Amino acid sequence: KAGVTQTPRYLIKTRGQQVTLSCSPISGHRSVSWYQQTPGQGLQFLFEYFSETQRNKGNFPGRFSGRQFSNSRSEMNVSTLELGDSALYLCASSLIRGRADTQYFGPGTRLTVL
């Protein structure tokens, strides 16, 4: 069974630009969560999608948004990029919503903002 896939794996953008990251969950997984990992703040929850609806959101500004499609694939978007948005963005899919023991992380997208 294929794991969680994320594209692109690496991305370089400049301040002020916007970026869209993609996540394809494990087949059969309908819950998708996004996390940001930085050396200073560690791993922080961004949001969770289930059945094409955002169900939970972390403490991030409105520049961070996302969506989920009917096939459970998810995208997240960051507008007006700032230097501090440089991070590893991780997507995780869960077989059972709310059960982190059924959750698997993708390889991540490394975003660098110059």
Place this chain on the structure above:
Amino acid sequence: QKEVEQNSGPLSVPEGAIASLNCTYSDRGSQSFFWYRQYSGKSPELIMFIYSNGDKEDGRFTAQLNKASQYVSLLIRDSQPSDSATYLCAVNNMDSSYKLIFGSGTRLLVRP
């Protein structure tokens, strides 16, 4: 005060020794506790989870939970150089069971 605290390390142990990793959390409503291993440049991998007070063993790994002290630990027996990684503690609770709150991680080095 951070919600989940871990010593950043590095914790250095010789091969074959027991590595003890610790984590404290501030929210008494926390219900579920997880340990992830993250190799440099890779994504986190779940290695243990525990829901009830006491010990839970899986192979060389033992998770220990003490809710009264708000403390969770991970013991790695017979440590191997391949265990060298950052270990992340994560918790969630009934109010926000869909989000994990992570500690900053402890870097473990196992010396051959």
